[in-house]
Amino acid sequence: MSQRLKLEIKALDAIEGRDLVVLVSDGLTLPGPAEALAGAEAQALLTRAAAAERFKGKALSGLTLPAPEGAPYERLIAVGVGAATDRADLDFVKLGGAIAGRLAAGRSAEVILALPDGGIDAKHAAEIALGLKLRSYVFDRYKTKSKDKDDTGSIPVTLRAADPAAVKKALKVSDAIAAGVVLARDLVNEPPNVLYPEEFADRAKKLEKLGVEVEVLDEKELKKIGMRALLGVGQGSRRESRVVVMRWNGAGKGDEPVAFVGKGVTFDTGGISLKPGAGMEDMKGDMAGAACVVGLMHALAARKAKVNAIGVIGLVENMPDGNAQRPGDIVASLSGQTIEIINTDAEGRLVLADVLWYTQDRFKPRFMINLATLTGAILVALAQENAGLFSNNDELAQRLTAAGLATGETVWRMPLDKAYDKMIDSKFADMKNSAGRYAGSITAAQFLQRHVNDTAWAHLDIAGTGMAAKDSEINRSWGPGWGVRLLDRLVKDHYES
Numbered sequence: 136m137s138q139r140l141k142l143e144i145k146a147l148d149a150i151e152g153r154d155l156v157v158l159v160s161d162g163l164t165l166p167g168p169a170e171a172l173a174g175a176e177a178q179a180l181l182t183r184a185a186a187a188e189r190f191k192g193k194a195l196s197g198l199t200l201p202a203p204e205g206a207p208y209e210r211l212i213a214v215g216v217g218a219a220t221d222r223a224d225l226d227f228v229k230l231g232g233a234i235a236g237r238l239a240a241g242r243s244a245e246v247i248l249a250l251p252d253g254g255i256d257a258k259h260a261a262e263i264a265l266g267l268k269l270r271s272y273v274f275d276r277y278k279t280k281s282k283d284k285d286d287t288g289s290i291p292v293t294l295r296a297a298d299p300a301a302v303k304k305a306l307k308v309s310d311a312i313a314a315g316v317v318l319a320r321d322l323v324n325e326p327p328n329v330l331y332p333e334e335f336a337d338r339a340k341k342l343e344k345l346g347v348e349v350e351v352l353d354e355k356e357l358k359k360i361g362m363r364a365l366l367g368v369g370q371g372s373r374r375e376s377r378v379v380v381m382r383w384n385g386a387g388k389g390d391e392p393v394a395f396v397g398k399g400v401t402f403d404t405g406g407i408s409l410k411p412g413a414g415m416e417d418m419k420g421d422m423a424g425a426a427c428v429v430g431l432m433h434a435l436a437a438r439k440a441k442v443n444a445i446g447v448i449g450l451v452e453n454m455p456d457g458n459a460q461r462p463g464d465i466v467a468s469l470s471g472q473t474i475e476i477i478n479t480d481a482e483g484r485l486v487l488a489d490v491l492w493y494t495q496d497r498f499k500p501r502f503m504i505n506l507a508t509l510t511g512a513i514l515v516a517l518a519q520e521n522a523g524l525f526s527n528n529d530e531l532a533q534r535l536t537a538a539g540l541a542t543g544e545t546v547w548r549m550p551l552d553k554a555y556d557k558m559i560d561s562k563f564a565d566m567k568n569s570a571g572r573y574a575g576s577i578t579a580a581q582f583l584q585r586h587v588n589d590t591a592w593a594h595l596d597i598a599g600t601g602m603a604a605k606d607s608e609i610n611r612s613w614g615p616g617w618g619v620r621l622l623d624r625l626v627k628d629h630y631e632s
């Protein structure tokens with residue numbers, strides 16, 4: 136449905152596909168194995184066409200040519216990897232994306248995994264495979280007419296490698312990550328009539344197949360626990376709220392867990408503080424934080440990460456009806472603190488307040504990271520280039536920043552401070568859920584922090600990065616699955632035993 140690439144790994148001994156993909160540097164010389172498989176005339180053809188098309192082998196650029204007369208393939212696709220001196224900076228995931236961007240549905244392809252200045256090791260090959268998979272993802276589940284689909288048919292791709300066994304092994308890890316990102320994308324792309332809290336919980340339940348323990352808390356249990364802030368958001372909806380707890384036990388029994396928490400508002404109308412109509416359909420993506428947590432748990436379990444990881448997601452629908460929460464209402468959160476509702480559209484923080492408190496209290500995690508499409512204001516500050524990072528812990532913040540640079544899912548740290556905290560003091564309750572427009576992302580973060588004790592904590596505001604994504608080398612989907620690769624990388628670099 137959403138993944139049309141069919142990947143195989145074979146030796147560099149022959150080719151069978153219709154498209155032949157070769158990697159070239161600024162010198163435009165075909166790598167040895169590519170030259171051998173492309174045939175005698177390929178180099179001359181490439182040199183001539185490159186001059187005419189001003190193709191210079193720049194990283195991620197490409198040139199597609201009809202194959203030389205009599206060749207056993209139909210198109211020769213050269214993809215640039217830049218100068219040898221820049222090789223250390225080459226992003227192989229993006230390279231895989233650039234390659235996939237030149238392939239066509241319904242056509243088989245061969246990719247020769249060799250660089251002009253040597254081979255491609257298994258780790259980089261797996262990164263190319265990840266980029267290929269992510270770029271070729273399409274969400275066309277609800278297209279019934281094939282002419283409306285971008286194009287149809289699968290793309291059988293063969294990666295030709297010097298050591299196919301090593302590449303296959305490395306692929307097990309990148310396949311796990313790809314599957315996690317794809318799952319997160321699917322969830323974000325699904326329409327809100329299909330993906331409401333119960334259905335979302337059912338999808339999360341499927342992680343049990345991978346060995347994840349999944350617990351679904353229904354409204355009765357949530358009431359008993361005391362998640363009144365979360366329940367207040369969902370009370371105007373015909374759909375029941377849910378909280379899902381996922382546990383991946385990949386390390387020793389006594390190993391302190393790491394915890395990930397997600398905002399899962401399956402649709403955000405704003406509630407009684409109703410949003411304007413234009414663009415409201417985008418609010419189906421207001422569960423991107425929860426989608427990321429589910430995708431991450433999938434990735435960790437599928438690659439059997441040696442970590443104990445907890446994922447907790449708060450699933451609600453924010454609707455206006457006769458039973459909906461009002462501005463002026465006062466609710467008590469699980470922490471015991473009272474909250475004056477100023478704006479029913481500032482609902483994400485209410486959901487997270489309870490889920491954060493619950494997670495730290497029950498699991499005493501080593502750290503707790505939450506992801507939420509929390510504020511439009513983060514788009515004002517950072518556009519779609521970075522997620523906003525707020526943290527009470529410098530080490531965690533630095534590690535997240537580094538993982539962001541390594542994966543391209545970048546974060547930018549924003550301040551937390553007493554002066555901003557004061558802005559959410561309320562006349563009638565312990566705090567209010569909205570302090571107006573100024574510093575909107577920061578006051579939202581301060582609200583969350585009032586529900587975090589001394590646990591190391593980071594909040595990622597992904598309203599800009601988690602949905603309505605711009606096209607990139609590795610993504611053409613509205614829901615980008617943002618954060619899965621970032622957090623998988625954070626875990627891999629620092630928290631696996």
Ligand code: BES
Nearest residue numbers: 421478480481508509510511512569598
């Ligand atoms: N889900 C929205 C934030 C959002 C905006 C996500 C744009 C993605 C794109 C959130 O629940 C919200 O409505 N926030 C309000 C807060 C305000 C009422 C204090 C906002 O950003 O306007």
Ligand code: MN
Nearest residue numbers: 403480481482
């Ligand atoms: Mn809202």
Ligand code: ZN
Nearest residue numbers: 400403421483
């Ligand atoms: Zn929202």
